[in-house]
Amino acid sequence: MQNGMTPLHLAVWYSLRAEEFSTVKTLLEYNADCSAKDDEGMTPLNHLSKGHENGKLQALLLSHCEEQRRRRAIEACSETKAKMDELENELSNIVGLHELKVQLRKWAKGMLLDERRKALGLKVGTRRPPHxxxxxxxxxxxxxxxxxxxxxxxxxxxxxxxKVTEVQRTDLVGEFVGHTGPKTRRKIKDAEGGILFVDEAYRLIPMQKADDKDYGLEALEEIMSVMDSGKIVVIFAGYSEPMKRVIASNEGFCRRVTKFFNFSDFSSEDLAKILHIKMNNQTEESLLYGFQLHSSCSVEAIAELIRGETTEKQCKEMNGGLVDTMLVNARESLDLRLNFDCIDTDELRTITLEDLQAGLRILSQ
Structure with a gap:
C-alpha cells in the first residue's frame, strides 16, 4: 500500500474526485477499518478536508466509524470480563494476603480499562511497572x-x-573485583520482560558496614539502575527485620519500590485451606496426583488436627512447608495400613483424617 494507505483510504481519495462512492460503500460493508492510519497519521475520514467536502460521504464514514467503535467496545467488555474471571480464579488459590489481592485487582482493572479506552480510540499513557x-x-x-x-x-x-527469574545472592555476587557487575547484568537480561524475584535480598547487604570485601551492594545498585527502564518488575523478598538493611542501604529504594506487602505466618485454618487447595489443584508432577481426601477431611477438621498435633513454634518455622511434609507422610501412612489384596479403587487412593494425623505425628517426632 502506497504511503501506508489502505484500500479505504484510496477509495475515499478517489471518491472526492469522482463524486461517487460506491467502492467506499462496498468496503465498509465488508467492515474496512475506519480508524486505520496512513504514514501521515491520517484516517480515511481525515482526508475529507474542507477543500473537498462531501456531506453524504462524511455521514457514511462517521456512521461506520461509530458502529465499529461500539462493536469493539462490546468485544473488549467481553474479553475484560473473561480476564477478570481468570484473575479471581488465580486469587482464589492464594490464602490470606487481603491487601495484596486488593492491589492486584486495582492494577488489573486499570490495565483492562486502558484496553477499553484504546479500543474506543482514546490515547492513554503507559503505566509504570510496580516494583x-x-x-x-x-x-x-x-x-x-x-x-x-x-x-x-x-x-x-x-x-x-x-516468566519469573528467581535469584539469590550467589546468583548475583562475584568473588573478586569486577565479577559482580557482569554477573548481575546477565541475570537482569534473563529477566527482561518479566519479574526478577530477589529472594533473601537482605543477604546483599553486609551486617558490618566496614566490610569492604563484600560486593552485595554493587549487585543491588546494578538492579536499582534498571528499575526505571520499564523493562522489568523487581520483587525483593526476605524476613521483615533484616530487610530494613536493604531499605536503608540505598536512598532510591523507597522511591522505586512503592509497594510493601507483609506475608503473615499461617494460622491452623490457613494451613488447612492450603492443604485443600493443593489437593484440588494437582498436576501430574504432584506427589499426591491421583489421590483424594476422605469426606471427613473438612477444613475445620484438618485445622483442629493441626492445632492438636503441632506446636506454635513448628507452625511458625515451617508455615506452608508443613502442609507438603504432612501430605507426603500421610500418603506413606495410607500405604502402610493397606493390604496388597485391596481392590477397592477409592480405598487405594483416599487419604483419611487418620492418615493426616499420622503424618503430623511423624513430623513431630
Missing amino acids: MAFLGNPGTGKTMVARILGRLLHMVGILPTD
Missing part, C-alpha cells in the same frame, strides 16, 4: 505468589511475558 517488597518468614508463600503475579501481570498487559 515490590515481600516481607515475611519462609513458607509464607512469597515465591508462589511471585509466580502467580507473573501470570497475572502478563495477562492484563503490564508485562510482555509471564
